[in-house]
Amino acid sequence: MQKKTNNILCAEHLVKTFGSGHTEVRAVDDVSLTVARGELVAIMGPSGSGKTTLVSMLGALLTPNSGAITIDEEEITSLGQTGLANLRARKIGFIFQSFNLLEALSLEENILFPAHRSQGGVTAAKPRVEALMERLNLTERRRALPKTLSGGEMQRTAIARALINQPRIVFADEPTGNLDSYNGQEVLMILHDIARDQDCAIVLVSHDPQIEEVADRLLWLEDGEIRNRKTERHSWVRDPVCGMRVDAWTATLVADHAGKRYVFCSERCVERFKAEPVRYISLTEPTNTQS
Amino acid sequence: MYKWTLRGLITEPVHLFSSAGAVGAAFALVLFFEAVFAGESDQIVEYIRRTDPAVWVMQKGVSNMHMATSFVWDSKADQIEAVEGVSKATPILYLNTVIEAGDRNWFSFIVGLPAGDGRAGPWSIAAGAAMPGATEAVVPAVLARLAGLELGDRITIAGRQFSVAGLSDGTFSMANSVTFVAMEDLSDIMSTFGSFSYFLVDAEPGTDPEDLAARIRNEVEKVNALSNEAFIESDWKIAMQMGLEIVGIMTVIGGALAILLTGFTVSSYVSRKKRELAVMKALGVGNASIYVSIMVQAGLVALIGFIIAVLIVFLAIPVTAAVIPQVTLSVRPEALLKIGAAAFLVAIVAAILPARSVMRVDPVLAFRE
Known part of the structure; x- marks a missing residue:
């Protein structure tokens, strides 16, 4: 009660x-x-x-x-x-x-x-x-x-x-x-x-x-x-822009570059990435990529 | 809610003023046509107003001058002057016809004046003589300018040649002008020996024109008599009636345009602000509150449109006078009231158009990216 x-x-x-x-x-x-x-x-x-x-x-x-x-x-x-x-x-x-x-x-x-x-x-x-x-x-x-x-x-x-x-x-x-x-x-x-x-x-x-x-x-x-x-479905990666941990399996914010897919924590990070992808890839590759 | 409505309008000044400007143009169109007809009507009665006798006497059954024909036997002159309160009765002949001048025909009221008596003649002279002699005419100065006439030039009235002896001011409008000739010449044209068209009756000081008109009607057989004020009103109404249909059609077209423009403005605002409306609904604002704010917005657009229309028309008055002198604009308070009421109706009807869109805004939309 x-x-x-x-x-x-x-x-x-x-x-x-x-x-x-x-x-x-x-x-x-x-x-x-x-x-x-x-x-x-x-x-x-x-x-x-x-x-x-x-x-x-x-x-x-x-x-x-x-x-x-x-x-x-x-x-x-x-x-x-x-x-x-x-x-x-x-x-x-x-x-x-x-x-x-x-x-x-x-x-x-x-x-x-x-x-x-x-x-x-x-x-x-x-x-x-x-x-x-x-x-x-x-x-x-x-x-x-x-x-x-x-x-x-x-x-x-x-x-x-x-x-x-x-x-x-x-x-x-x-x-x-x-x-x-x-x-x-x-x-x-x-x-x-x-x-x-x-x-x-x-x-x-x-x-x-x-x-x-x-x-x-x-x-x-x-x-x-x-x-x-289902915890085994986690696929933790780093946001290439801010470095935040992101679950690649559930993430919806993605961007493709040079044949690879990157996942992000926010729209802002997607926009920054799209503006200068090379800058961020060099910092994080190959941690954050989704095939 | 009202703060949101007002700020929403103010923060989009281009939208607001383009919409209100278009609505204003639609209202201005209606006001302009109304003003043209009112101005023309004013001009049509200008001769009656300016000569300003106490009473007009005419044939029984006739009650106006514009587009009318009246015959009163010359023997009535003594009977009219014998009525108590009459100081003077001035006869005129009057004919609606065309003047041929400068390769064009000009519709004109021809007034035949008794020799040596300027009582019923032009009230303002721009050049030349005020009183026409035999085979002479005093024409409006504006007509002379438009037709390229100068003093001494020849014009044709009802197939007879006249020479321009004087130019008068304030006697021209688009619909008609007033031309003065000698009574004998006009009598010849009209073959009306022994009769006149109207008498301009001046009253003894202290005499009430209405009472005097009533006495003349009672004491002189087969004539009608109207005070100057009543005669002006009667003629003005007839002149306005001629434009009523056109003014009416323009009012409907202008009103419909204003409704469409205001409705479109408010509908597009609702469409642009759909997400904000969804957020408001999610925050607990009801359809009724949103709808009232939309109505207030339509009202503001219509009100600003009305103000713009009034400004446009009042600016058009001096501009028209300078550019098209033959057009006289007159904005009557009744016309402003009519357009003001139309603006109110426009706001109500225009707010109905987007009501369905407001009702259909789904608050769940606030959750969507």
């Missing part, structure tokens, strides 16, 4: 299919999971395994074909569009791979944006935004527009935006995907601290192997099902 009330998220037998007949794809197949308060759960798996579909359903963005989802003791699969929108505004925070800041608004306005839908509105959220900017080292950039921010600053802003309404649970989809290893590590540590300090559950989808160092629990999703992780 105690354990049940401690759970923020409870999903039972979730199924999501796309298409019909011969073209039907079972993106999520009978997935059940629970996430407790203060827990940081990582969902990993190969590309196309259904991670984003699962997180979209858990985050009340996508309705499952069958199964039940309870967030903070509220059953959400029966809610209409308005009810789901209210639930997302009050209880859920989102962090996206590509930051998704509103480009016309300043850093501070981006953080405050969801507060319009919260109890007490923007006025009540003002002290919280100050605290979040202070904690995430953003105070001096409060009036800056997203286009002038670095990747790390944009993702920290997105984290602050996800937390402004004091959500019960935060869903992060590849939050380090567009960051270099230093900023990626920093973002993961921030998420880890948030789960610990704010009693807020965090569900994180990532290919980033660094996540294993901060996650309380790791779920392996493959072909839409949660399975035991």
Whole structure:
């Protein structure tokens, strides 16, 4: 009983299919999971395994074909569009791979944006935004527009935006995907601290192997099902640009050069590599190559 | 949400002003045509306005001058002057016809003036005489310039030769002009011996024109009498009616263009900002809030378009006067109100176009790279 009330998220037998007949794809197949308060759960798996579909359903963005989802003791699969929108505004925070800041608004306005839908509105959220900017080292950039921010600053802003309404649970989809290893590590540590300090559950989808160092629990999703992780399938290599350890088997960021394939931790590293491939190959060859 | 809407517009000034400019051009087109017809109508009644008698007397059943024919027996002159409050009744002859001048035909109102009485004559003279003698004509200075006429040149009115004796100001418009000749000459042309077309009735001081018109109608048989104000209104309406269809068609075309342009602007904005809209929905913003902000945006585009249209038309007034003097523009407050109301409607209708796109934005899109 105690354990049940401690759970923020409870999903039972979730199924999501796309298409019909011969073209039907079972993106999520009978997935059940629970996430407790203060827990940081990582969902990993190969590309196309259904991670984003699962997180979209858990985050009340996508309705499952069958199964039940309870967030903070509220059953959400029966809610209409308005009810789901209210639930997302009050209880859920989102962090996206590509930051998704509103480009016309300043850093501070981006953080405050969801507060319009919260109890007490923007006025009540003002002290919280100050605290979040202070904690995430953003105070001096409060009036800056997203286009002038670095990747790390944009993702920290997105984290602050996800937390402004004091959500019960935060869903992060590849939050380090567009960051270099230093900023990626920093973002993961921030998420880890948030789960610990704010009693807020965090569900994180990532290919980033660094996540294993901060996650309380790791779920392996493959072909839409949660399975035991096949550790023997790891193929660790170094990102030729930043030197970060990358699992070549699950990595999706790749670039080909001179007949060989290289894998990367982030888009930024791919771009740097493509600009000067010879420079990076000479540093790392032959460690990071995939045939 | 509104901050996002406004900033979104301001941060894309090229998009905003090109769209609002196009909407403004559509509205300006409507306003311009309206102004042309209003200006022409003003010009058509300019003779009545400028001569400014208290009352106009005409044949019973006639209530205007433009495109009308009126005959009143000369014996009515004494009866009109006998009515209490009348100080003077000046007769004129009047004919709608064409003037042949400078290899062109010019539609004109020909006014026949009684010898030695300039009461009903031109109010401003650019050159030459104000009162035409026998076989002489006083023509508009603008017509003379366009037709290449000078004082002493010959023109033909209803098949008769006249020489240009004077040039008048303020008597020309695209639709018609006012030419003055001696009453005897016009009487010959019209074969109307013993009758006049209209009487310009001046009143004793302190006499109410409406009351005087009513007294003349009661006391003089087979005539109609209208105060100057009522006569102007009657003629102005007829002149405007002639342009109503064209103005109406232009309003529909301009309005439809403005709706399409505003709708396209807002739709393309929605399309460009699809990802941001998906993020907003993921963060809990409802369709209704997004839709209202889209409507506000359409309203702003229409409002800026309206302001641009008004500026264009007010700038066009002096430019038109300098470049095309025969065109008179008149922007009426009613026309501005009409276009303002049209802009409001345009915003509402244009915001409906992208509504479906807004509704269909999937918040899951926020998760996609």
